[in-house]
Amino acid sequence: MLKLKDIHKSYLSGGHPLEVLGGISTSVEAGESLAIVGPSGSGKTTLLGICAGLDTPSSGSVHLMEEPLSELSEDHRARIRNQHVGFVFQNFQLIPTLTALENVCIPLELKGQRNVHKKAMSWLERVGLAQRSDHYPVQLSGGEQQRVAIARASVSEPAVLFADEPTGNLDEETSGQIEELLFSTHRETGNTLILVTHDTELAAHMDRVLRLRNGMVEMAQA
Template sequence: MIDNAIDKQDVLKIESLSKTYKSNAKDLTVLKDVNFNIQAGETVSIVGPSGSGKTTLLGLCAGLDKPTNGSVALFGKNISELDEDQRALLRNENVGFIFQNFQLIPTLTALENVTIPLELQGAKKVKEKALELLDRVGLKDRANHYPNQLSGGEQQRVSLARAFSNEPKLLFADEPTGNLDGETGDKIENLLFDLNKEKGTTLIIVTHDLELASRTSRVIRLKSGLVVSDKSN
């Protein structure tokens, strides 16, 4: 009963969200009055054309940025009321990331990249856990390789292992297959959904790829900063 109650909580609650960037000539509003909730366990795609505000929305949802108006409540906490370090702590304890350009730290090995979120948590048996995840993504034997010694697909697999290493409740993926060829992209997709299922993580994917979006339970469509549709698959 308790688990179910938690499961049905809103892990993310967006209310009247808007974001405006100040530019030299005039202000540029990228998001306008966006509202939606995402419950634990959901898999959601945010789709839309270039410039529709997808990445901005992801940044706000993940607590990487602050809204101009409205609120973002992540696990019940309004991120506007948190300072940068409190938001970092919130991310470290609850959130995982996968990026289009992998965002591995080039000077650290694959293993070290995966251990960072665990180390930040002060977790025990960090190396064992990281190796287990690298094994899960099929890269245990490449654990001591640096990112520039890995292919794009391999780098994204390391990124997946890192994203799941802190057992996040919510995983953000920004165009996770955008930089990969079709076949590699498919493998990454499968791995992402498999891991998501195994760990029971809430997943939010920002993508152009409608095929990828079709694999999620819900699709939020953005156009010119506005939510134009929010449908379940």
């Protein structure tokens, strides 16, 4: 499903290269769940973006669904993301001028599918928000917005779901509900789940944990 080999990522800072990732290698099997953890500044979100094809490494190779992401154009990577990837962000990233239902429809419309409202509504029902389908993001709580975001990320049945601190902006009770929703979706769809989190309890429920420190793998555990 996903293979990383010797991933390095550097940025220019004050005219000098700043290495964010220093040689990450790992692989994730289809249907597996992986948590990427570590202190702030350890490179977690950068690594997740490279895994998802949102960013490219300075060196090293990334293969997602057997496609060499690091060698492809942005347009080609975008097509792979549209076809195979779902993404859940910490700050939800719903389009404010669209209703919950319209937000969930977006991935299906990008694929040119028909009967998108029916399928989108079925996912809003699965996340417990069918009765809020005509509400705009500003009319929803943080937990409700994240439920919509999970429905949007899952509606096109992606092979792999990436989540960047999906409970980071939520209170403890709501975080627990979102975690259970992520895991139930993972079980029902059989997708591959890869997430970044500071939540040690959430990480403990994943199949494997990859711990980063200073841009390098400090520990990998099952």
